[in-house]
Amino acid sequence: MKKMSPKRVHLYSLLILAAGAALGAIGALSEIKLLAILGITLLIGDIVFRIACYRCSYCGRYLDRSRGEYCPYCGKELNY
Numbered sequence: 001m002k003k004m005s006p007k008r009v010h011l012y013s014l015l016i017l018a019a020g021a022a023l024g025a026i027g028a029l030s031e032i033k034l035l036a037i038l039g040i041t042l043l044i045g046d047i048v049f050r051i052a053c054y055r056c057s058y059c060g061r062y063l064d065r066s067r068g069e070y071c072p073y074c075g076k077e078l079n080y
């Protein structure tokens, strides 16, 4: 499997987060449990996805909240 760039992972992560939050909120407000559960599942999945994939492609360390152009650990450029 081809590795995704950290920027792409961050973008997908935000999209999944937004979708999960929206589904969860709609499910909670309309009391449709299935939607709420789906939303929560997406939120949890997003965290797992982020931890698994939001990593430096050079040293492999988790980038956490780092949004810079360079890896804070090895100093390599992340934008590729």
Ligand SMILES: [Zn+2]
Pocket: 056, 057, 058, 059, 060, 061, 071, 072, 073, 074, 075, 076
């Ligand atoms: Zn690195």
